[in-house]
Amino acid sequence: MAAYVALERGYFAEQGLDVTIHHSTGQHLQLLLSGDVDVTTAAAGSVLKRRADPGVPIRAIALFGQRGQQTFIALADSGIDSPSDWEGRTVGYRISLPPEYLAIADAAGVNRGLVQEVRVGFDPRILVQGKVDVLAVFKSNEPDTLRKLGFEVVQFDPSAFGVPALGLTYIAREDLIAEDPELIARFLKAALKGLEFSFSHPEETLNIVMRYAGKEDRDHMRFMLEAEQADAVSAVTDAHGLGAMTLQQWQEFHDLLVRYGALARELDVAQAFTTQFLEAAYEEGRLVWP
Amino acid sequence: MRAAWPRPAAQRVAALLPTAVSLLVVGVVWEAWIAVAGTPVYLVPAPSVVAVRMSVDPGYFLGQGAITLAEALGGFLLGTGVALSAATAMAHSLVLERALLPLAVLVKVTPIVAVAPLFVIWFGFGVMPKVLIAALITFFPALVNGVTGLRAVNPGALDFLRSVSASRREVFFRLRVPSAMPYLFAAFRVSIPLSVIGAVVGEWFSADRGLGAVIIVAHANLDTPTLFGAIFTLAVMGIGLSLAVSALERRILFWHESTFIV
Numbered sequence: 311m312a313a314y315v316a317l318e319r320g321y322f323a324e325q326g327l328d329v330t331i332h333h334s335t336g337q338h339l340q341l342l343l344s345g346d347v348d349v350t351t352a353a354a355g356s357v358l359k360r361r362a363d364p365g366v367p368i369r370a371i372a373l374f375g376q377r378g379q380q381t382f383i384a385l386a387d388s389g390i391d392s393p394s395d396w397e398g399r400t401v402g403y404r405i406s407l408p409p410e411y412l413a414i415a416d417a418a419g420v421n422r423g424l425v426q427e428v429r430v431g432f433d434p435r436i437l438v439q440g441k442v443d444v445l446a447v448f449k450s451n452e453p454d455t456l457r458k459l460g461f462e463v464v465q466f467d468p469s470a471f472g473v474p475a476l477g478l479t480y481i482a483r484e485d486l487i488a489e490d491p492e493l494i495a496r497f498l499k500a501a502l503k504g505l506e507f508s509f510s511h512p513e514e515t516l517n518i519v520m521r522y523a524g525k526e527d528r529d530h531m532r533f534m535l536e537a538e539q540a541d542a543v544s545a546v547t548d549a550h551g552l553g554a555m556t557l558q559q560w561q562e563f564h565d566l567l568v569r570y571g572a573l574a575r576e577l578d579v580a581q582a583f584t585t586q587f588l589e590a591a592y593e594e595g596r597l598v599w600p
Numbered sequence: 601m602r603a604a605w606p607r608p609a610a611q612r613v614a615a616l617l618p619t620a621v622s623l624l625v626v627g628v629v630w631e632a633w634i635a636v637a638g639t640p641v642y643l644v645p646a647p648s649v650v651a652v653r654m655s656v657d658p659g660y661f662l663g664q665g666a667i668t669l670a671e672a673l674g675g676f677l678l679g680t681g682v683a684l685s686a687a688t689a690m691a692h693s694l695v696l697e698r699a700l701l702p703l704a705v706l707v708k709v710t711p712i713v714a715v716a717p718l719f720v721i722w723f724g725f726g727v728m729p730k731v732l733i734a735a736l737i738t739f740f741p742a743l744v745n746g747v748t749g750l751r752a753v754n755p756g757a758l759d760f761l762r763s764v765s766a767s768r769r770e771v772f773f774r775l776r777v778p779s780a781m782p783y784l785f786a787a788f789r790v791s792i793p794l795s796v797i798g799a800v801v802g803e804w805f806s807a808d809r810g811l812g813a814v815i816i817v818a819h820a821n822l823d824t825p826t827l828f829g830a831i832f833t834l835a836v837m838g839i840g841l842s843l844a845v846s847a848l849e850r851r852i853l854f855w856h857e858s859t860f861i862v
């Protein structure tokens with residue numbers, strides 16, 4: 311969303327960049343690694359997992375999701391009000407068992423032996439059809455989709471249980487960061503300007519997003535925007551600006567992934583991200599423009 | 601012209617030689633290209649890397665492949681059984697053909713990936729949705745060839761059977777079924793590899809076992825050696841099933857010209 315705004319508002323052009331935004335369905339990382347794109351988005355968890363195995367040379371350059379994207383939902387009338395109610399129920403996940411789920415279960419003392427855990431793919435209707443009782447979803451998407459279908463849900467947000475998950479990042483290849491840091495710096499500055507604009511001008515941001523969103527529902531896009539904005543701010547961004555990140559945040563998330571077996575090996579977390587471009591973009595927490 | 605079965609062992613080996621050589625050439629070129637271009641393994645693995653991955657844990661691929669194979673065969677048997685039942689009815693009734701064929705075409709043109717998630721919702725997480733998707737994808741070839749084959753009877757033979765007051769049942773089993781067999785085997789050769797694809801697509805959407813699930817997880821993890829190992833296992837499975845159908849065809853239709861080689 312920040313990139314769309316930066317493109318349409320001319321922020322990239324002001325930074326001397328001619329940016330083309332490519333769309334892909336799940337191939338972001340491969341496109342980055344093959345050199346087809348220079349910057350892409352990736353979940354912070356994916357950055358750590360893919361650096362651990364197979365050891366791809368990528369680094370996060372900004373953290374837009376100060377909290378994890380994943381949440382867990384149940385139907386409001388299901389009688390599931392806390393994680394302890396998961397016992398005796400079925401929990402559905404997309405591809406692999408999320409460490410956030412394991413962390414919540416641990417924190418709440420859930421006996422996982424009493425929970426049936428099944429891979430169910432990406433269709434949230436599996437919940438309303440009663441095939442699962444709890445479903446792992448993106449907090450900026452499925453809760454609103456189901457609400458529009460007439461189903462109220464309760465959420466179990468990992469951050470509410472003290473789970474230090476992180477969300478969406480911008481990433482670049484290490485070779486490009488080393489060879490052309492100016493390019494990355496200008497890109498990120500424009501994107502951050504776009505993100506700032508989205509906070510102060512939500513309706514204009516939606517107008518821009520809808521130009522790229524085809525037949526998507528505007529209200530749903532608004533829900534997504536608001537959810538992503540809510541997770542884009544934290545005490546860290548209050549102090550250092552949008553997109554900011556710290557070693558402590560990454561280390562805690564790394565340790566979470568290690569604890570629940572989501573990382574193939576332990577990493578030097580400091581190598582997984584760089585704040586050099588954020589530091590160049592901000593001065594005392596304010597974006598320097600142009 | 602002579603019958604192709606049984607063929608001498610040396611001739612069968614010679615028949616496989618062109619395939620083996622072409623596969624070898626592809627493998628060597630692929631390996632060399634990876635080495636020269638320096639392509640990292642997370643983008644494309646060299647064949648040798650895939651071979652090592654499979655040799656390290658062959659039981660993994662065999663075990664996951666067995667699950668997919670069982671689902672595929674279940675779907676093939678179900679889809680073919682339903683298709684042949686419908687074909688029998690349609691071959692005897694133009695009205696039924698006109699009523700059912702558009703529905704069959706509708707099934708044929710429906711993108712499997714569009715309905716597969718719904719099958720999970722309707723039929724749960726077990727074997728059933730995978731079998732049904734495999735059945736769906738194998739249904740059409742058996743239906744169309746079944747109808748065509750059951751109608752492609754020798755007119756003279758049909759007149760003869762009618763002249764001796766043969767019942768419809770006798771005409772069906774003594775004339776229509778034998779006449780349809782070459783058509784049915786042609787359909788089976790098409791649909792049996794399709795059944796594997798159907799099972800894999802079904803596994804993409806819900807399974808935690810089977811080669812479809814292996815592919816999804818390996819793709820998400822950029823684990824290309826495992827991904828290609830699963831693809832290779834599927835390829836071997838598809839080829840094996842096709843060869844099995846061909847062998848069965850030669851054994852059953854030894855009298856038919858389709859099993860002859862010139």
